[in-house]
Amino acid sequence: MNYILNNQNEKSKCTGVRDKKDMIFAFQTSFFAMCRLSSFPWSALEIELRNDESPEILLEILQQTCRHSLCRKTPPSVKYRRLFLSELIKRHEATTSEPLDELYEAFGEILGVEEEPTCYKSYLLPSGDAVSLSESTALISEGTTGLVTWEAALCLAEWALDNLQVFSGRTVLELGSGVGLTGVAICRSCSPRRYVFSDCHPSVLQRLHSNMQLNGLVVADDPNVTVTVRELDWETVTEDRLRELGADTVIAADVVYDPAIISCLVGLLSKLLRCAVQGTHPDIYISSTIRNPETYSCFKSELKNAGIRYQILKGPITPVFPYNRSTSIELIKLFL
Numbered sequence: 155m156n157y158i159l160n161n162q163n164e165k166s167k168c169t170g171v172r173d174k175k176d177m178i179f180a181f182q183t184s185f186f187a188m189c190r191l192s193s194f195p196w197s198a199l200e201i202e203l204r205n206d207e208s209p210e211i212l213l214e215i216l217q218q219t220c221r222h223s224l225c226r227k228t229p230p231s232v233k234y235r236r237l238f239l240s241e242l243i244k245r246h247e248a249t250t251s252e253p254l255d256e257l258y259e260a261f262g263e264i265l266g267v268e269e270e271p272t273c274y275k276s277y278l279l280p281s282g283d284a285v286s287l288s289e290s291t292a293l294i295s296e297g298t299t300g301l302v303t304w305e306a307a308l309c310l311a312e313w314a315l316d317n318l319q320v321f322s323g324r325t326v327l328e329l330g331s332g333v334g335l336t337g338v339a340i341c342r343s344c345s346p347r348r349y350v351f352s353d354c355h356p357s358v359l360q361r362l363h364s365n366m367q368l369n370g371l372v373v374a375d376d377p378n379v380t381v382t383v384r385e386l387d388w389e390t391v392t393e394d395r396l397r398e399l400g401a402d403t404v405i406a407a408d409v410v411y412d413p414a415i416i417s418c419l420v421g422l423l424s425k426l427l428r429c430a431v432q433g434t435h436p437d438i439y440i441s442s443t444i445r446n447p448e449t450y451s452c453f454k455s456e457l458k459n460a461g462i463r464y465q466i467l468k469g470p471i472t473p474v475f476p477y478n479r480s481t482s483i484e485l486i487k488l489f490l
């Protein structure tokens with residue numbers, strides 16, 4: 155199903171607002187990905203509302219967000235929708251004295267609805283498809299960081315869409331997949347031969363399974379890409395198991411965040427690079443948000459101690475997903 159409003163100029167996507175259609179598209183992508191409300195193009199909307207007395211643009215924004223079929227199927231959290239609608243009402247009423255019934259009706263519909271611990275976020279792909287994922291409303295829940303999508307995953311997915319050849323026809327193993335954004339985007343857009351999602355946390359593995367189903371990526375249902383979800387703990391995985399997975403490409407997003415797990419992660423990366431299958435070892439790409447420079451340099455020193463070299467890659471060129479582009483994210487390729 156094509157969820158994207160219309161064909162957008164690549165340059166304008168998620169970056170700036172060129173015209174009305176562009177603005178509505180920015181509202182739509184940000185709403186479905188549950189971006190911070192402050193990142194929406196409110197000033198552009200207010201200018202538009204001041205220049206044009208008709209409520210047409212607000213009705214279109216409502217149609218492409220809360221009234222969209224995607225919102226019925228996989229809605230953002232109740233609290234988020236409430237906050238979004240109140241902000242829309244506030245911005246509208248700052249420019250006119252006439253309240254808009256349709257906005258109040260939409261707000262009224264979710265006033266009494268109870269909040270749930272999970273919600274859906276949807277990320278629109280250039281093809282017009284949406285990747286919809288069930289995610290937690292809290293960044294850390296059930297003792298794991300794996301139940302939400304992190305920015306390094308969005309960055310890695312964008313980079314993948316720019317570099318299809320790294321994935322096309324290959325067996326891809328993803329470490330610490332979390333809710334699965336990067337993998338679903340790659341399966342949808344980069345034609346891998348096989349894709350192995352992996353994680354160690356039981357709730358994350360369960361969520362991965364249900365998110366695969368939600369996105370129609372069930373092994374038996376898709377003859378083109380064989381998708382599997384595996385329990386793979388960096389601490390205990392054996393070389394035999396890695397050989398059996400036979401990955402040509404290994405990726406991971408936001409796995410360098412806790413100093414306590416760096417040495418087992420590096421141990422696993424070293425095993426992957428050293429247990430060559432038929433003389434070749436996989437290409438490994440790691441995307442990391444650098445929150446704490448000390449933790450990240452500890453990761454790099456451990457790589458060096460393990461005899462692993464790295465090359466810093468140029469990040470994604472084509473913006474696709476809405477996220478804070480001033481966040482410090484580094485993408486590296488590893489080799490011996």
Ligand SMILES: C[S@@+](CC[C@H](N)C(=O)[O-])C[C@H]1O[C@@H](n2cnc3c(N)ncnc32)[C@H](O)[C@@H]1O
Pocket residue numbers: 298299300301302303304305306307329330331332333352353354355358386387388389406407408409411415418
């Ligand atoms: C910050 S989350 C990143 C999730 C996802 N890649 C993303 O960027 O949205 C880190 C992930 O690494 C997983 N993880 C942490 N330690 C692990 C280990 N020892 N073995 C396997 N996975 C692990 C967590 O369960 C979690 O899903």
